[in-house]
Amino acid sequence: MPTGKNDDHIAQSDDQNPASSVSAALTYSGPEEVSEPINTVASYGSRPVHQPGPVVPATTIEFPDPEIPEDHPAMGHESRYREDIARARRIVVKIGSSSLTDENGHVDPRRIDIIADALEARMDRGSDVIVVSSGAVACGMGPLELAQRPTDLATKQAAASVGQVLLAQEWARSFARYGRTIGQVLLTASDAGVRDRARNAQRTIDRLRQLKAVPIVNENDTVATVDMRFGDNDRLAALVSHLAFADALVLLSDVDGLFDRNPAEPGAQFVPEVKSGKDLMGVIAGDGGRLGTGGMAAKVSAARLASRAGVPVLLTSMDNIGAALDDAQVGTCFWPQEDRLSAWKFWVLYAADASGRLHLDEGAVAAVTQSRKSLLAVGITRVEGDFSQGDIVDIVGADGELVGRGEVNYDSAMLDGMIGRPTSQLPDFARRPVVHADYLSTYSNRAQLPG
Template sequence: MRQRIAHAKRVVVKIGSSSLTSDDDGHTVDPNRINTIVNALQARMEAGSDLIVVSSGAVAAGMAPLGLHTRPVDLATKQAAAAVGQVHLAHQWGRSFARYGRPIGQVLLTAADAGKRDRARNAQRTIDRLRFLGAVPIVNENDTVATTGVNFGDNDRLAALVAHLVSADALVLLSDVDGLFDRNPSDPGARFISEVRDGNDLKGVIAGDGGKVGTGGMASKVSAARLASRGGVPVLLTSAANIGPALEHAGVGTVFHPKDNRLSAWKFWALYAADTAGKLRLDEGAVRAVTSARKSLLAVGITEIIGDFQAGEIVEILGPEGQIIGRGEVNYSSDELRPMLGYQTQDLPDGMQKPVVHADYLSNYASRA
């Protein structure tokens, strides 16, 4: 798996705030640190890989210019710091890559962008075009317009979503820790975990939250790595200090093995990024049909409609006890669907005999555990 990551053609590299800011105060973008990172990125690109960078650090970089000494907690100040810091951060990325004659392009995303299929496609096209034109895409969460409860929460999850959005061959998550340990690595008894093949390898692992200038922390990195690997993307988790060997031979850090059957871009988006407009509760027979048998969802197996939605929107699929089974794209609005509940397909009027959710547009979580 490390060899696969080392030779991956299209790689998303995520760098945390602490890896981009100075040790002195953690509130100033450090040009030397960015130069070191860009040197390693350039070496990997010269070896033939396409790279997309997901960069944290906007809020942290905006703190010093605004005279802030601690990371803001209220939304307005956080957004103001991000607005100032994003300029400083982009300037430093651009300055550093210019040493190699490479332009950069800034791509700012919110959860709402990823949740809407047309916006997600536009972001994908923009990133692809930047790469085609020889520019390095620098992706960050658009903190200045994100709102409480409608954000990625940290750029680790954003990196996982971007990795699948661009059909990446590998994701490299860089922070200030060499890899995954079963507890705080400062603990003398901490055990290093070199590989994660499934959830069993994470039993007993205690992962912490973010530091003083970031929001990610090891817990979010593990969550993001698992998200990407469930979508079929191998992940290498290590420190920014290890970026050279990480991008050269991947012989450092912790590797998260991907699922063998990679989800299509649509199914990954539907499961992990899309906004949902409503819910459908199923009986036991319908649950077995759409999970074990991979069949389309029919009206006869639906026991309850929750919410109002239109044809073509994404809904959550629930089991009899309310457990989340998966998501799917409905062929009917909630108003059209309500009179259909409980009827066999052949008993429905002409024009209403399509599946409620076709199997090709239905994704279930059970198969991605």
């Protein structure tokens, strides 16, 4: 029988250790104990929940076979720029929404695995790959039980917030089969439009590559507004290819390449090479589909945009991803323009945020677009906006057409007093060009999609 001293010691220990009393209460088993838990989890209905695919370690590294026969019009094309794409050391690959989801708008692990297999095979060859992944909004539609792509901003952002998580989860799972890590980079147009933020994005992407991770870039639809959007991820891919100094861009969608009209129409002709804007004469391109925002017109526009930066582009379907990343002899090849823009001028024209507008008379428009001269105060008819010295401004013609952009040498308040005055009538400190020719870029020779 225990002594009183020992009983006192045990009682004292329990009093000084409340956790032991709580533990005893939780583990107590008596005649009144119930078998069901006291607090049950409420049921929220039958909303579909994403089930991640399995992580099955890959045993081989190889390109997936193309889904179209060898005699298809999109197959078997050769050119020097296709060879450049096949050998490119740094390549951007854009994946469309329809390539990542099933018919119900759910993330499709099987499709993502096929894409990751092809990307890994290309990386095994020695290339650095940057992925521009669409599909955040589309992937959020199924779990939120949205039958159609949302049109209002709040619902679109909500769907993107759900879809971004699922996409990142599946990309990480799929590349984990090869023991490879991914990094997610979410961008808005304002990130690319501000030089310092663009450089930060550039450094992040570059460092991920150096660390052997795969950068997965997407537009940050959860915070982007109408004024902050790239418009579609095809354009984003073109800007990323410039930002990352890529050697090639591959645009993948649900079409095998560019046709002169809807390929479902009788007599549609395949366009294998686009060397210049002349090859697009008579081409009729359509808009986006049910899940995406960028149709063929957006893809052609993005391809031409990348070509202005000196980047060759291959356009084909996701079903041909293996052939596209292997020998690049499938789809439509857009040749880079030889008079490629400098990195600064490309950024100014296609990415930078403009802080104001300068309206020009016809003589000044001709001087800056045809003669490539600096913009002087005498040719300016109106100043619009509140900007500072060093800001980027739009340059607008007499008819309101945007003709170029440049870095302004004066703030808007000072420039107001200089409008229309010849340089000889200005004080010495105001005799510099309003925009110097070296810091002025025009749209005069930009290629546009005809028709």
